[in-house]
Amino acid sequence: MSVIALTGVPKNLKINQVLKPLKSSIKGHFEAMNVTNNKNKNDRTAFLRLSEKLDPVEVVEIINSRNTGSLRAYIPKEIPDFPISYQNVEKMSPFKLLTISIGAILQEMQSKYGGLYDLSNCTAHKLIQDIAKTLYKRLRIILEQDGAEIDGCLRLTKTYRKRHPHFADFQLILSTLHSIQDAEEKPRDQIHECDLLAFAVHSYVIDSIPFEKVQVAYLKYLDKITATVMEHVTNLDMTPKNTSPEEIARIKIREQLKTLIPYLPACVKHATEHHFVPEEANVHIVHLYGEPALPSKESLLPFFKRHKVMSTTRSDCMYNLIMLEVPKSKYLGVLGADGTLVGSIKLVIRPSNLPCYKMSESSIRSIQSSYHKQTMADDVGGEDEWFSGTYY
Template sequence: MSIIAVKKIPFRCSLPNLVKMVAKIIKGQFEALNFANDKHGEKLCYLRLSERLDPQQVVERIQTMTKFGAFIPDHVPDLPLASKRGRIPFKLRRSLKIQKETKPEDVLVITHNEILTEMQSKYTGLYNLSKKIGHKLLDSIAQTIFQRLKHILETNEESLVSGFMLSKYYRKLHPHFGDFQLILSTLHKLQDATGVPRAQLSESELIAVGSQPSVVDNIPFDKIQSACMKYSDKIIAKVTEHVNSLNTDTADGDTEEDLARKRVREELKKISPYLPMIIKQVVSSHFIPQKTPYLKVRIYGEPFLPTKEQMSPFVKRYHAVKIMRSDRMFNILRFNVPLQHYGTLLAMDGTVVGGAKLTIRSSDVPLYKPNDALIAQMKAVFGVAHEPGDQSCLADDDWAEDAAE
């Protein structure tokens, strides 16, 4: 990465305002490190540019298209970083179509996970089918997808620019209509290896769309509720038993501290009949997740996602909010929909818009994610070691970044 300096900045100009002004000129990924003063006492700011940007061209654009000056410094002072304030705001980055910088190894891991997620989202019965055999089915499918992506990377270097590009290349070679055959052939290989009779599955058996949101962080909502109630009953029993067994009898040799403690115990015993109700209220309020009025939805387009002009009337019909096309996958649209429109929207699964078939799914479904061994294999393609347990790059970054803002 290279660093340039922007000068002639008004003293009243804040760092976020400066970032917004120059982002429209640079039109690429950068980060403002912080303000400083030059030897003449003028305010300037250092910008760290993406490797994809030519620093000389950026300097020329800033000088010709703004009132600011710019130059490539010989020396950069040791400045405290300005945290998130120096980054391009999420919505501005999306409106300017500036792709977020991602390491090559992360592009591979993220794209692999997105393709696997799309397959599980479309084939809603795939997760449970794989779970019955210790996820050997999804383990094998994940390995196949990795080998396919690896082959694409070896023959098309430009596919590493982003997950958007890599997933597009993948679907050109391996269209959606081949996914069910991959699932079925992989299942049959596993069954042949173990001597189990081949299952006769139809595609329609694996595709079943539920009309009600069912999970929170990959855990079914009813299981969360039942687990909370189960353990709240155990807490109630333990607390009640403890309170009732407390010694409240005073003795001649008791100190002031002992007497005070026993008076508190007496008060506790007085409210013991109400403890079950109090504990249940606390568990219900603080431990059971509250259902949100908005639900996260994914729409996948097959073989492509229709244009914004074609999709906008469709999603706005269901009062969708926070609509965004993913940077990670070429054919996915993400948005939030009000609870009252959720069932109606899911009933539109299979609708054809602009020549593309729409697969409409909730984002709250149980998902298999690649294990550490497979992630290590993917990163090893680029000679990068993987830290066991680190799956930060698999987080739902589009929604996370928007929510943080």
């Protein structure tokens, strides 16, 4: 066990806000012990406990080389006796680890192969479900062999890609599809990789519906809404039922409504268009994957500047994924940069709103159960003790 200190921690930030960006720098388990206020300063010093597998000198050098703000790491001469108050990640069961990682890899495959969703839909999504079974078996083997070194989904997905590179994904898709077709005694579809790589670009979506379709639907129902309102006002009963003040007021209001009949279509349109069809956002989210891994932040800076990237967020579970916020005016340009090479690394750039089939937790549990039945003959105890543990 070793301890390092971080000075320059702003007082207005919670300690977990400071730790989150460090996950990509510190490749291992660590936890915050506590923080102290610096005298006559507006910042604080945080103390981190590192696992035995981490070299404190190397961790300090990595943090200082990658951080451009006021935060600086060093090895303290004295270590305060603090209780543990925070952890950089929550404890995660192996099942949860597998579930999240399978979902992340499936999302990457469906993002890269824009036609995979529709192809899978033709099989009632048995195609993606069977691919998930293969992913489960592969990831399970990794955890069984290297579980001690796997400290989270980032490490697990990265290890998976080292053993099963991206270029093998298409063959996995094709062989899985052919297995399904063989079992159903159907002829095999001959699909080329370039056919699956195509994807449709929608400039904007509302609840996964393309903006253009929302506008068409609005105009369609606007006429029906207007006709209904016009009919209602035209047929209002103008005969008073009694002489009460309330009834007289009601008749006068109806008289005023009838005078508005020529203007009702414009009134209905004005009242509905801004509520039924939200304005198109000026910012779009783009997914950027690196194959075989993400380039360094420094090597991506020219790309970000060229496309006016407003902000970047690295995925918490997929090691090679960054989410980009780009202006509306640069959206198509960024997508057009798909396939860009940064050194020897290929950038796969996709819209964040592509259709994606997601495996439910119950489906993963069904895969788990099926996997154990197949391997039960080799399990002496019958119970899966491995799954009762926890990973970090």
